[in-house]
Amino acid sequence: MTLEITDLSFSYGDVTVLEGVDLTVASGEVVGLLGPNGSGKSTLLKSIHRIHEPDGGRIEIDGRDIEAFGPQELARAASYVPQHDDGAFPATVFETVLQGRRPHGGWSPSEADRAAVAEVLARLDLEQFATRRLGDLSGGQQQKVRFGRALVGDPSVMVLDEPTSALDLKHQLDVMELVSTHVRERDVAVVAALHDLNLASRYCDRIALLHDGEIHVVGPPEVLxxxxxxxxxxxxxxxxxxxxxxxxxxxxxxxxxxxxxxxxxxxxxx
Amino acid sequence: MSTDRSSDLAGAASVRAHRESRRRKVAFLGGTTILLAVLWVIGVAVGSVSYPLEDVVTALAQRGPETQQLAVWHVRIPRVLAATIAGGGLAVAGAAMQSVLRNPLGAPYTLGISHAAAFGAAITIAVGTAGLEGSVLTLSVQTIGAFVGAMTATAAILLLVTYRDATPETLILTGVAIGSLFSAGLATIQYFATDAQVAEIVYWTFGDVSRAAWDEIGLMLAVFLFGLGYFVYNGWNYDVLDAGTETAQSLGVDVGSLRIRGMAVASLVTAVMISFVGIIGFVGLVAPHIVRMTIGGTERFLLPASALVGAALLVAADAFARTVISPIVLPVGIVTSFLGAPLFLYLTVKGRRYWG
Structure with a gap:
């Protein structure tokens, strides 16, 4: 049992976004978080990295409350693929994946960090783009690079916020294949916000349906x-x-x- | 097994490609350093009186005619050094602000810090004549006034970053608002000031690297090295910040504190440079973009490379300012604005792709 969310609640001012959410994600499992826009999927996922601080409840990684983690320690334990990056100056593909080694390193990247990046680029079939700027790649390739950044640190939990929402059909399948392969190889616990019910049914071991800030139902894809x-x-x-x-x-x-x-x-x- | 081996080799290839691009960046740093050295020599040699190279060398060795030695050691070298440090400092500050504010337009000038410095200097010129004339710790009252003005504008922007989740757009707009507020203050002071004071205020706003004497250059250098050291040491964090706010947070970077510290250091560097040499526009904006266009936007290289390019730009602009309508010496601030505007337009049209 790697990620355990208990009785999580969150509100923006008077507006309750999450209420009493319980969710567990085991190692080697992909849990799809589904629900309409505004149901609290992103908020729930962002709470795991303390991008949002919840009002109540607890989140544990490997049995330890995330409040007890230092920022870099938490970043090593769990990685995050955002819906989109809001950065102004995109780096090269190599540098982008290298960012994933930030929580492991000192003030400057080491040879070991670079070797880890090279390994990930090879695994994701991205090495020919190593020195290209991220912004010059197609949306699907960019998302693969971000996924590479999230797995280069070898975390035990991966949080994916709508990893496929901007992608064409082929890249949706590509990215989800990558996710499920990685999960099985490294025994990672993955929670992914998704919109496509069929994509979720196909690639997720379990599905959690979020409705008005509460988990409506959770279970195998047949709960849809x-x-x-x-x-x-x-x-x-x-x-x-x-x-x-x-x-x-x-x-x-x-x-x-x-x-x-x-x-x-x-x-x-x- | 064979697939493992081939992927190992391919992995090595991507490291090689990356290493190659790093070598290009190092070569760029080296090339710019050499260019800067050449510009130093030109900067010392040319002016209202131009010396041949061998005379410069003799004067540097403290030989030859005394006037020549004096001119080289007390006029030319200080101004070339001041141009180097001010150009480098403004460029580092501009590069850092662009990253911190996630905006390619972030620069001391666009954020109103320069206007605030001018306002501060103008107050001391208009009020300071009544008994405050003189200096504190060898700094002129004008310098202190400009510094206080610049830091006031900085504090206003920092408050905004701290207490509101300020978007780049609101920050730029706030900068424009702060800039025009201080411009209005400046106009008011000029309206009530005497003719002599107005002349002095106007003269101050034309940035001029000849104002800094040896002591002041020492102080500028100390602040510049502190700023450069801070940003180089934190370069990787700023790289991560460039990827986006939430990504940086998820990677364990304290985005809020990194932004505020970056703004504070960049503004301090800007305030010190502007206080000593007056307003010099565009160097802080253009130098980082030249670097981004040529070697890409990795902060770890961008920051030192911008410093070198900024220094070279300002030394070159100052040499140009002294020779273009010789014997009249133009303030370098006018030259940078003239050269900077078309250069920036060119970068905007040609360079859009890289901040996409």
Whole structure:
């Protein structure tokens, strides 16, 4: 058991964003955090790195409260891939991945840090871009580089905030493949905010559905049922079986008390 | 096994490519140092009276005609040194502010610090004649006034960074507001001042590297080296900060404190340079961008390289200022603005890509 979130609550002023959230992520497991915009996914993830300080509850990594970690120690234990970088001056690919070694090093990078970066670049098939500027790469490659930065420090927890939301279909699959391969190789605990229900079903071991700041349901991908999705997203979906896959097909935004059937007829009449 | 081996080799290749790009950066540092040395010699040799190189060498060895020795040791060398340190200091401060504020427009001039220094100096000129004439610790009252003014503007900006999650846009706009507030104050002082005082105020605002004497150069050098040392030592942290606020936080960097310390050190360096030599625009803005365009934006290289480029720019601009309409010596601040504006426009049009 690597990441354990207990009774976490958070509010911006009067607005409650998270309330009594419990979530555990074991080593070697990918947990997908799903929920509509504004449901508190990002806030929850940012609390793990103390980017946001929660109002109550506790977060433990390997059984130790994150409050007890020093900033660099916490950064070594858990890494983070942001939704997007807001930096003004993008560095080269090599330098970007090297940033991930900051919590390990002294004032300047060592040869060991550079060797670790080279190893990651080779593993992610990015070495030909080593001296290119990050901004010159495609969105998918940039995200791979950020993922490389997050794993170069060999953390036991990885936090991914919508790692695929800006990517095309192929890169979505690429990045998620990378994540699941890495998780199995290094026994990392991964929690990832995701929007695509099918991508989440395919790559996550468990799914947590966040609804109005609370965990509505958590469990294997099969917890994504027409009922749970309607409650959380307000969308009517059908579940279709395609080969061994279980696909979620959105039908229509649901009426307040509408059922899937009604929504479908509505769609046909339009 | 064979795939492992090939990936090892490929990994080594990326280290090699990275090492190659670092070598280019070191070569850039070396090249700029040589350029600066050449400019030093030119800077000492040229002026209202130009000396041939062998005369400069004899005077440096404290031989030859006494007037020549005096001119070299007490006029030319101090001003070349002052130009070097002021140019280097303003460039380091500009580079650091750009990183701290996440904005390619961050510079002492754009943040109103220069205007505040001018206001401070003007107050001492307008008020200081009544009995305050003289100096404290060998510093002129004007210098102290300019320093206090610059630090006041800095404090206002720092308060904003500390108590509000200030975006680069609000910071720049605040800088503009602070700048125009102090400009208004300056105009008010000039309106009520005597003709002689107005002339002195206007003269002060034209940055001029000939004002600093040996003692003052020592102080400038100490502050410059402190600032450069601080930023080089923290270079990796500023690299991480460049990646974005949340990324930096997730990597264990205390973003708030790093920003505030960076602004404080950069502003201190700026305030000291401006206090001694007056307002010199564009060096702090242009020098870091020249470096970013040529060797890329790694702070660990950017900061020392900007210092060298800034120093070379200001020494060259000063030599140009002394010769362009010789025997009249233009204040170097006018020259940097004339050269800096088109250079900056060029960088804006050509260089957009790298801060994308």
């Amino acid at each position: 049922t027409p009922e749970t999705v309607r409650t959380v997203y307000g969308v009517d979906v059908s579940v279709v079986h395609h080969g061994e896959r279980r696909l979620i097909v959105p039908e229509a935004a649901s009426k307040m008390d509408g059922t899937g059937e009604q929504a479908r007829t509505q769609l046909e009449t339009l």
